[in-house]
Amino acid sequence: xTKTASAxxxxxxxxxxxxxxxxxxxxxxxxxxxSRPMVAAQDGFSGELFxxxxxxxPKVDEVRADSRVNVSYADAHHQNxxxxxxxxxxxxxxxxxxxxxxxxxxxWFPKGVQDPDIAILKVVVQEAEYWDAPSSTxxxxxxxxxxxxxxxxxxxxxxxxxxxx
Amino acid sequence: xTKTASAxxxxxxxxxxxxxxxxxxxxxxxxxxxSRPMVAAQDGFSGELFxxxxxxxPKVDEVRADSRVNVSYADAHHQNxxxxxxxxxxxxxxxxxxxxxxxxxxxWFPKGVQDPDIAILKVVVQEAEYWDAPSSTxxxxxxxxxxxxxxxxxxxxxxxxxxxx
Numbered sequence: 001x002t003k004t005a006s007a008x009x010x011x012x013x014x015x016x017x018x019x020x021x022x023x024x025x026x027x028x029x030x031x032x033x034x035s036r037p038m039v040a041a042q043d044g045f046s047g048e049l050f051x052x053x054x055x056x057x058p059k060v061d062e063v064r065a066d067s068r069v070n071v072s073y074a075d076a077h078h079q080n081x082x083x084x085x086x087x088x089x090x091x092x093x094x095x096x097x098x099x100x101x102x103x104x105x106x107x108w109f110p111k112g113v114q115d116p117d118i119a120i121l122k123v124v125v126q127e128a129e130y131w132d133a134p135s136s137t138x139x140x141x142x143x144x145x146x147x148x149x150x151x152x153x154x155x156x157x158x159x160x161x162x163x164x165x
Numbered sequence: 166x167t168k169t170a171s172a173x174x175x176x177x178x179x180x181x182x183x184x185x186x187x188x189x190x191x192x193x194x195x196x197x198x199x200s201r202p203m204v205a206a207q208d209g210f211s212g213e214l215f216x217x218x219x220x221x222x223p224k225v226d227e228v229r230a231d232s233r234v235n236v237s238y239a240d241a242h243h244q245n246x247x248x249x250x251x252x253x254x255x256x257x258x259x260x261x262x263x264x265x266x267x268x269x270x271x272x273w274f275p276k277g278v279q280d281p282d283i284a285i286l287k288v289v290v291q292e293a294e295y296w297d298a299p300s301s302t303x304x305x306x307x308x309x310x311x312x313x314x315x316x317x318x319x320x321x322x323x324x325x326x327x328x329x330x
Binding site for chain 1: 185186187189191192193197198199200201202233234235237239240241242246248250251291292294296
C-alpha cells in the first residue's frame with residue numbers, strides 16, 4: 001500500500017540515509033542493470049539526492065540514455081534498508097557544484113570546483129520504500145527461532161511504501 | 166576494463182557475498198527501478214543466485230515482464246561492495262525448491278516446501294563488479310586526508326569488472 005510521504009516520512013528517510021551513508025546507485029546501461037557505491041553530498045533529505053561525479057564517467061552516459069535509477073541503502077547490522085526510485089540528471093551549474101562541495105571531494109577532484117570534469121548527478125526521488133527494525137529488538141533476517149515458535153515473521157519495524165512526486 | 170571471471174574471481178565474490186549476506190535486488194517495474202532486501206538461499210557462488218519468493222509477490226510479475234536485475238551487496242563497515250548484473254527467472258520445480266530449502270525459510274513459508282505459493286527467483290549473473298578495501302587498512306570512503314596529502318584516491322583494494330556469461 002503506497003501512501004503520500006509526509007514531513008515525518010522524509011525525516012525518517014533522512015535519518016536512515018544519514019546513518020548508512022554509502023548508497024548503491026543502480027542504472028540501466030542499455031543491456032544490464034549496474035550498481036556502484038556512492039555517497040550523497042548533502043545534509044538531510046527532502047526528495048532529492050546530489051552525487052558528485054566525473055562528467056566522463058560511464059554512469060553519466062547511462063543516465064543520459066535512460067534517466068531512471070534506484071538508490072538503495074542497506075545496513076545489515078541494524079536491519080535498515082531503503083529503496084529510492086527516481087530519475088537522474090547531470091548538472092554542471094557552478095552554483096550547484098559549489099553548494100554541495102566539501103573538501104572531502106578533493107580526493108576525486110584535486111582541482112576542486114574548477115575541475116573541468118566535475119558534475120553533479122541529481123536524483124529526483126519519486127518513490128521510496130523502507131524496512132526498519134526497532135533498534136531495541138535486534139533481530140536477524142534469518143533469526144527465525146522466535147518466528148517459528150510464535151508464527152510471526154520477524155518484522156516488527158514494518159515496511160513503508162511512499163510516494164514523493 | 167572487463168575481464169573474464171576466473172575461478173579465483175568467483176571465489177572472491179562468494180566470500181564477499183557470504184560475509185554481507187543481505188542483498189538489495191533491483192528490478193524494473195515498468196515505471197521505476199525498485200529494490201528490496203533479500204538473502205540468497207545457497208552456499209558459495211558459481212554464477213547463479215537463488216532467492217525464495219512468494220510466487221504472488223510483485224517482484225515476480227516484474228521479472229516476468231523484464232527479467233533484467235541487479236543484485237548489490239554493500240558492507241560500509243568493511244568498505245566492500247559488489248554489483249551483480251543478470252537475468253532472473255521464476256522457478257517452481259519442487260526438486261529445486263527442496264535443494265535450497267532450510268528451516269530458516271519456515272518464517273516466510275509456514276507450510277514448508279509444500280507451500281502452494283513458494284517459488285525460487287533464480288538469477289543468472291552475466292557481469293560482476295566489486296570494490297574491496299584491504300581489511301588491514303580500514304579506510305573510510307570519505308577518509309580523504311591521506312589522499313589529499315599523497316594525491317592518491319583511497320582505493321588500494323581496487324575495483325574489478327568481470328564477465329561471467
